Amino acid sequence: MSAKTPFINVLISLGDDHLILGHRLSEWCGHAPMLEEDLSMPNMALDLLGQARNLYGYAVELEAEGRTEDDIAFLRTDREYKNILMVERPNGDFAHTMLRQFYFAVYMQLFWDDVLANGDARLKEFAAKATKELAYHIRHCGEWLVRLGDGTEESAERMKAAVDALHPYTNELFDITPDFNTCIEDELVPNPETLRKDWNTAIQQIFRQAFLVVPNVQFPQTGGRTGHHTEAFGHLLSELQYMQRAYPGLTW
Amino acid sequence: MYSQGLIGADDKPVEDEAFIAAFQARIDAEEKIEPNDPMPEAYRKTLVRQIGQHAHSEIVGMLPEGNWITRAPTLRRKLALLAKVQDEGGHGLYLYSAAETLGVSREQMTEELLSGRAKYSSIFNYPTPTWADIGAIGWLVDGAAIMNQVPLCRCSFGPYARAMVRVCREESFHQRQGYELMMALAEGSDEQKAMAQDALNRWWWPSLMMFGPHDSDSTNSDQSMEWKIKRFTNDELRQKFVDATVIQAEKIGLTIPDPDLKWNPEKNDGAGGYDFGPIDWNEFWRVVKGGGPMNRDRISARKKAWDEGVWVREAANAFAQKQHQRTEASKVAAE
Numbered sequence: 001m002s003a004k005t006p007f008i009n010v011l012i013s014l015g016d017d018h019l020i021l022g023h024r025l026s027e028w029c030g031h032a033p034m035l036e037e038d039l040s041m042p043n044m045a046l047d048l049l050g051q052a053r054n055l056y057g058y059a060v061e062l063e064a065e066g067r068t069e070d071d072i073a074f075l076r077t078d079r080e081y082k083n084i085l086m087v088e089r090p091n092g093d094f095a096h097t098m099l100r101q102f103y104f105a106v107y108m109q110l111f112w113d114d115v116l117a118n119g120d121a122r123l124k125e126f127a128a129k130a131t132k133e134l135a136y137h138i139r140h141c142g143e144w145l146v147r148l149g150d151g152t153e154e155s156a157e158r159m160k161a162a163v164d165a166l167h168p169y170t171n172e173l174f175d176i177t178p179d180f181n182t183c184i185e186d187e188l189v190p191n192p193e194t195l196r197k198d199w200n201t202a203i204q205q206i207f208r209q210a211f212l213v214v215p216n217v218q219f220p221q222t223g224g225r226t227g228h229h230t231e232a233f234g235h236l237l238s239e240l241q242y243m244q245r246a247y248p249g250l251t252w
Numbered sequence: 253m254y255s256q257g258l259i260g261a262d263d264k265p266v267e268d269e270a271f272i273a274a275f276q277a278r279i280d281a282e283e284k285i286e287p288n289d290p291m292p293e294a295y296r297k298t299l300v301r302q303i304g305q306h307a308h309s310e311i312v313g314m315l316p317e318g319n320w321i322t323r324a325p326t327l328r329r330k331l332a333l334l335a336k337v338q339d340e341g342g343h344g345l346y347l348y349s350a351a352e353t354l355g356v357s358r359e360q361m362t363e364e365l366l367s368g369r370a371k372y373s374s375i376f377n378y379p380t381p382t383w384a385d386i387g388a389i390g391w392l393v394d395g396a397a398i399m400n401q402v403p404l405c406r407c408s409f410g411p412y413a414r415a416m417v418r419v420c421r422e423e424s425f426h427q428r429q430g431y432e433l434m435m436a437l438a439e440g441s442d443e444q445k446a447m448a449q450d451a452l453n454r455w456w457w458p459s460l461m462m463f464g465p466h467d468s469d470s471t472n473s474d475q476s477m478e479w480k481i482k483r484f485t486n487d488e489l490r491q492k493f494v495d496a497t498v499i500q501a502e503k504i505g506l507t508i509p510d511p512d513l514k515w516n517p518e519k520n521d522g523a524g525g526y527d528f529g530p531i532d533w534n535e536f537w538r539v540v541k542g543g544g545p546m547n548r549d550r551i552s553a554r555k556k557a558w559d560e561g562v563w564v565r566e567a568a569n570a571f572a573q574k575q576h577q578r579t580e581a582s583k584v585a586a587e
Binding site: 019023026027029030031032033034035036037038039042043045046049050052053056069070073074093094146147148150151152154155158239240242243244247250251252 | 311314315318321322323324325326327329330331334335337338341342344345348358383433436437440441443444553556557560561562563564565566567568570571574
């Protein structure tokens with residue numbers, strides 16, 4: 001095990017968050033509630049997939065074992081993916097999708113802001129681009145949260161249902177695995193725990209405008225960071241990996 | 253004076269001989285017709301129909317390609333495909349906006365699409381069973397679309413012509429991307445080559461049908477040519493497409509599925525061109541009339557997205573109204 005291994009693992013787990021959420025968002029393409037959203041959801045998915053490529057690319061470079069970004073993205077088994085569970089949850093309705101995106105974007109914005117101040121030099125380059133993209137995700141999804149929460153009776157109900165369904169998955173954003181802990185000590189990445197307060201504040205601020213209440217989560221759902229995924233994940237992988245599994249070792 | 257002005261604005265122009273002649277003179281002088289200019293009702297209707305169909309084609313066209321976004325074989329290909337499908341949505345948006353300048357709303361046009369009253373390009377009623385179909389669509393379908401659309405950049409109706417400038421730039425990028433995808437397959441394993449050839453076999457004839465019926469059977473052609481909405485006939489464009497594409501197929505070692513395809517030095521006024529075999533117009537009309545392999549699926553996918561999105565659109569409207577009322581109320585309070 002090289003001294004860089006914990007950092008490589010952390011980069012891959014962050015890359016997984018972006019790949020899997022990008023995959024879910026991209027499922028909407030062509031099926032959105034309005035044409036404007038057929039443009040904006042793929043737009044956000046493109047940002048996420050671009051960040052996944054950055055993170056995987058950096059990981060394989062540090063690893064220096066000849067693996068490519070595509071080996072990481074397409075050729076692992078489910079236990080080897082370390083994304084948080086929230087990003088793999090099926091899209092549900094538009095309220096679910098906007099809320100999940102908002103939760104994630106607010107967290108990553110805080111994460112990258114901290115990287116810009118204190119983190120690894122290469123991550124700073126990724127952060128410079130990501131913070132601009134995420135500012136758009138936060139604005140776009142935040143506006144939808146308010147519109148839906150303060151729209152019709154039905155949309156308000158759906159927004160509340162989304163919060164109930166997804167909030168239990170948010171705690172995993174702040175999980176600190178042993179690898180993550182090593183990287184925090186090496187000052188490569190921020191300590192997620194220090195981001196929690198600002199994340200809560202940002203969520204509460206939008207929730208107030210959207211007439212939503214942060215629920216008391218009795219049983220947080222976690223497991224993705226250690227490779228323990230939900231049932232939906234295997235189906236996602238079978239789609240994502242189809243070509244690479246059916247036609248191994250080819251150039252596309 | 254004031255009321256007279258209003259009456260004048262509401263009235264449709266009287267389409268007497270002088271009016272028609274003056275309009276045609278503007279067209280012949282290559283002047284652009286703008287939305288508020290007087291125009292014959294038939295010109296307006298033709299454009300609403302054509303731009304609407306074009307917009308619907310972009311939107312329905314997102315489905316066959318979108319079918320492969322989650323299964324693209326590499327991250328690079330996935331990003332390119334996602335960006336491409338997003339571009340198609342963007343084209344739909346410009347085109348709906350261009351049609352809206354002629355007094356028809358996007359909702360109206362969408363309802364016409366979903367009810368089957370409005371058509372879209374029949375090519376999208378074919379399925380995309382393999383990854384190579386993504387290459388074939390980019391190369392052939394976008395290639396054929398460019399042949400049709402480049403002349404539309406000079407179309408007499410200003411908003412349509414201007415929208416086409418940007419659309420064509422993006423389509424030509426897509427076409428190169430599709431060809432590059434096919435090239436990668438053609439240079440790959442036997443399986444990949446077979447996949448590429450199979451896709452070409454399935455998309456070739458439908459691509460030729462994209463130019464529409466033969467000139468002798470095309471009902472809308474003459475008037476559209478006179479109005480300079482169209483600049484070339486269906487058969488002229490089809491010939492250009494064949495001549496450009498055959499060489500591209502040869503270059504990557506794929507075979508055009510047409511035993512009658514043959515170089516003819518006499519064609520195109522002696523510049524040379526390809527003779528090609530007869531098009532199966534029965535198949536064309538079958539697909540146009542709803543009997544293609546994917547007609548039902550395409551419309552039901554669009555209908556599902558539209559119906560499931562009702563609550564979102566209603567919420568957005570309700571919220572906008574509330575915001576408006578709040579602004580008004582705060583104005584009153586401030587007074």
